[in-house]
Amino acid sequence: MSLMLNSLALLTSSPIPESMTYHEMLGTPYEPNPFIVNPRQLKDQFRAAQALVHPDRWVGKPEEHRAIAAAMSARVNEAVSHLSHPLRRAEYILARSGFGGEETDKLEDMDLLMEVMEAREGLANAESEEEVARIQSENQGKIEGTLREIERLVGSKDWESLRVAAVKLKYLQGIDSAAAAWPASVHDH
DSSP: OOHHHHHHHTTTTTTOOTTTOOOHTTOOOOOOOOOOOOHHHHHHHHHHHHHHHGGGGTTTTTHOOOOOOOOHHHHHHHHHHHHHHHHHHHHHHHHHHOSSSSOOOOOOOOOHHHHHHHHHHHHOOOOOOHHHHHHHHHHHHHHHHHHHHHHHHHHOOOOHHHHHHHHHHHHHHHHHHHHTTTTTTOOOO
């Protein structure tokens, strides 16, 4: 069932069912691998969905319908926010699979911890944009490798390993953000 079909529910004053997945809302397949999404299709489906449920489209309608439209619009925004961002998508998939809600911020891989600390130190000591670009390029390669690993882990439903890979991605993205903000925020940890 897609959001387009459920937009008809709006006319009868019933919101999107809570059980509907973000993938269903945006017409994106969950199987065989919910981590794989087509960004262009996601964007197109988001626009089509918002064309139906955006609160501005319901101005002048009964308050009850406007409230339902606002709630649906918020859920669509939440869905696209999660599915378009790889870390949020992985965390969403973990939660849907019963492995969410636990502390996922701990970095227990000592080798990765050392890499993260070295990258942060490199950014803190960087004296040129070229040094930052080198660190960012190396980190981007690690991010891409981690995304491939996450895709594989989701496909094989290896939830414990996926949780570890999601933590790794979070830290690598933190390095990327710090590099992008250099020199302003290299000391933000």
